[in-house]
Amino acid sequence: MVTDFNLTSEVKDNSLIIKTSGYINNNGGEKIAEEFNKHNKDTLKRVVMDLKDSKLVNSIGISYLIEIIEKLNDVNGKMIFVNLDPTIEKTFTIMGLFQFAEKAESVDEALSK
Amino acid sequence: MNSNIVERLALQVDSFQEGFEILSGAKNVQEMGKRFARILRGNFLISLVDIFYKQNPDGNWNLIYGNNANNASCLNVTQSDNLQINYNVNEKVKICVILPLTDKSLFAVTIGKKLDQSDFSEFDKITLQVFLQLLANAYQSFTNRRKEKNLIFELNQRVLQLNSLIDTGIDLAKFENKNLLLELAIERAAVLTDSSTALVKVISDDKQIDEKIFPPNFESAEIVKSENKITSSFVYQDKEYNFILANKESRSGTASYTDLDQLLLDAIVRQVSTAIENEFLHQQSIIKERIEQEINVAASIQQMIIPTELPEIKGYDVAGINIPSREVGGDYYDCINLGDGRYAFVIADVTGKGIAASLLVNTLNASLYAFLNFEISLTELTDKLNKIIFTSSPSDKFITFFIAVLNAGTGELDIVNAGHNPILLLRSDNSIEKIDAGGVGLGMFDMGIPYEGQKVNIKPGERLFLFTDGIPEAMNENEEEYSDERLEKFFLENKTDRAQEFIDKIVNDVRTFAGNTEQSDDITALYLIRKY
Structure with a gap:
């Protein structure tokens, strides 16, 4: 699968911070899910998705994000999106992601939620 | 079924209900299998339970709970649409179940001995069937929820697609x-x-x-x-x-x-x-706007060379008009005081209109003023003008030009007509003399053919009428021309006291004739009356 997607991650205060760049498509979604699954979701309070360098997301990428949100919600964790491009924010709103996930202006703000 | 079993089953209703809720709460098939195994172990006091699943009858069994994958060997699907239960399959497997589901997938369960080594009773068998039915119902509920979730996702996706299309249209337009x-x-x-x-x-x-x-x-x-x-x-x-x-x-x-x-x-x-x-189209409109601005500039320059007032000539009355059909016209007229009681009357018409015509008119005007300062004959002047216009205009552009120099004292007119329509001189005896001696239009050829001059004398009461073809060729709604005949008749029948009055009347007559038809060509005229 062709991609320009990359991610970096760090764990801070029981929070997994994933910073992405590029198109969140099947490949991007898969990589995010793999990164999430590497960590013990029972100990994660939150996953912070920093999408500052991702301007495009398709429905396959969204389905991966929903899956992670559901897994987090099962263990009372939450996903928080930060640095959302207006187009992506509108996309997530229409797809109903913010019914189960949150958004914040910055990573610091997300970690304080 | 005897009444004892019915009574015992009735006491189990709550546990059946609880079992259904446990099974329905599963997030996926694996979890559902795991929960079902726990229910069976709790109800039948058994240690060995294996749960298998396959997505279609032709697929392979996947062990989703338990450790005995080889128990799949006893799972032979004979009737894919019906529940199959076999008892006492072998020494280890006491019950073997194949449960077909609504989406053609199948669950299978293999159950070992009871912990107390007793056989499965009739009550156990009926209870197992009830639990299997609960599993099938929970699975259907699970697939319905999944379908509902997928449907909501797809609906949201359609809304997103529609919204994105609208947004994309707006963004692209920017x-x-x-x-x-x-x-x-x-x-x-x-x-x-x-x-x-x-x-x-x-x-x-x-x-x-x-x-x-x-x-x-x-x-x-x-x-x-x-x-x-x-x-x-x-x-x-x-x-x-x-x-x-x-x-x-x-x-x-x-x-x-x-x-x-x-x-x-x-x-x-x-x-x-x-x-x-x-x-x-936006770029085109910007270009058009710029051209219109340039035309406006050209029009203002053009207006500067059209005289705003004509010289007063003792014993004569003169008036003129120029009405361009577009912003910048290709017609030109002038009356120039040459001194010594001499006056030059000029009328010209460039083929075409717009900026190109305007530039040629300006060239003609500048050249004419320059040559009028020299003591050269009108034919020589016209020849020089022809050379200049020929070299400074494209091959499809030329100028029809008429010049008459009046000696106001004697009434003598020295005339050259370079391709212009005949100029009309109304004599005292009501005859109209047409003056057309000269040669071809300026800029048409440069073959050294000399222009011919003509001398006429205008007497008191006589009138000279210079005009461009915008008057006789003015069209009405029936695409009929005003015509030379109507023009000559009007010229003959309207011997006004003042030159300006004649100009006003003929312009009015042309406009009345044309009606609502848009003016297609410039209208230019010069009218001279010798009073005494």
Whole structure:
């Protein structure tokens, strides 16, 4: 699968911070899910998705994000999106992601939620 | 079923209800299998339970709970639509169940001995059947929830696609930079159709190719040769725009493009086409506006060379008019005081109108004023003007030109007519003399053929009428011309006291004749009366 997607991650205060760049498509979604699954979701309070360098997301990428949100919600964790491009924010709103996930202006703000 | 069993089952109702809720709460098939195994172990006091699942009757059994994968060997599906239960299958497996589900998938359960080594009673067997039915119902509830979730996802996706189409149309309309516009279009089209890659190839008339690729690091040749793709294209201003979306994604890898994908791509491509066309028209309107500004400047320059007032000539009355049909006309007239009681009357008409005609009129005007300072004959002057206009105008442009120099004291008119329509002189005996001696229009040829001059004398009461073809060729709604005959008749019948009165009357007569028909040519006239 062709991609320009990359991610970096760090764990801070029981929070997994994933910073992405590029198109969140099947490949991007898969990589995010793999990164999430590497960590013990029972100990994660939150996953912070920093999408500052991702301007495009398709429905396959969204389905991966929903899956992670559901897994987090099962263990009372939450996903928080930060640095959302207006187009992506509108996309997530229409797809109903913010019914189960949150958004914040910055990573610091997300970690304080 | 005896009443004892019924009574015992009735006491189990709560545990059945609880079991259903436990099974229904499972997030996936694996979890449902695991929960079902716990229910069985709790109810029947058994240690060995294995749960298998397969998505279709032809598939392989997957062990989703338990450790005895080899127990699958006793699972032979004979009747795929019915529940199969076999008891005492072998020493280890005491019960073997195959449970068909509504979506053609199957659960299978193998159960070992009870912990107390007792046999499964009739009550146990009936209880097991009830639990199996609960599992089937919970599974159906689970698949319904999954379908509902997928349906909501798809509905949201359709709303998103519709919204994105509208947003894309708006965003594309904002772009003045065509490269950014094409990049945005292929990005949006790729996202809307879950495509991995996209390409737009712009082929110019001279076969020059410009490409935009998404993602930018991808090879366009790979996209072109992909077998999983859709295309759409349009041609505008001799450029062919070819859009390709390739490698539609799914969670399992790739998917086939649908008719909806093609519709979405076509819709975005139409928006691109409209945006490019609108941008072109916008640029055209800017150019047009600039040209109109230049025409206005030219018009103001042109107006400066048309006299605002004519000299007063003792014993004569003179009046003139110039009404351009567009902002800048190709007609010109003047009455120039040469001193020594001499006056030059000039009328000219450039072929065509607009800025080109205006430039030639200005050239004529400047040259005429320069040569009138020299003591040269009118024919020589006209010849010099011809050379200048010939060299400074394109081959399809020339000027019809008439000049008459009046000696106001004697009434003698020295005349040259270079291709202009005959000038009319109304004699005292009511005869009209047509003056057309001269030669070809200025700028038509430069073959050294000399212009001929003519001398006439205007006597008291006589009138000279110079005009351009905008008067006799004025059209009415029936596409009839005002005509030379009507003009001559009007000239003959309207011997007004004042020159300006004649000019006003003939302009009015032409306008009355034309009615609502738009003026197609400049109207220019000069009228001279010798009073005494």
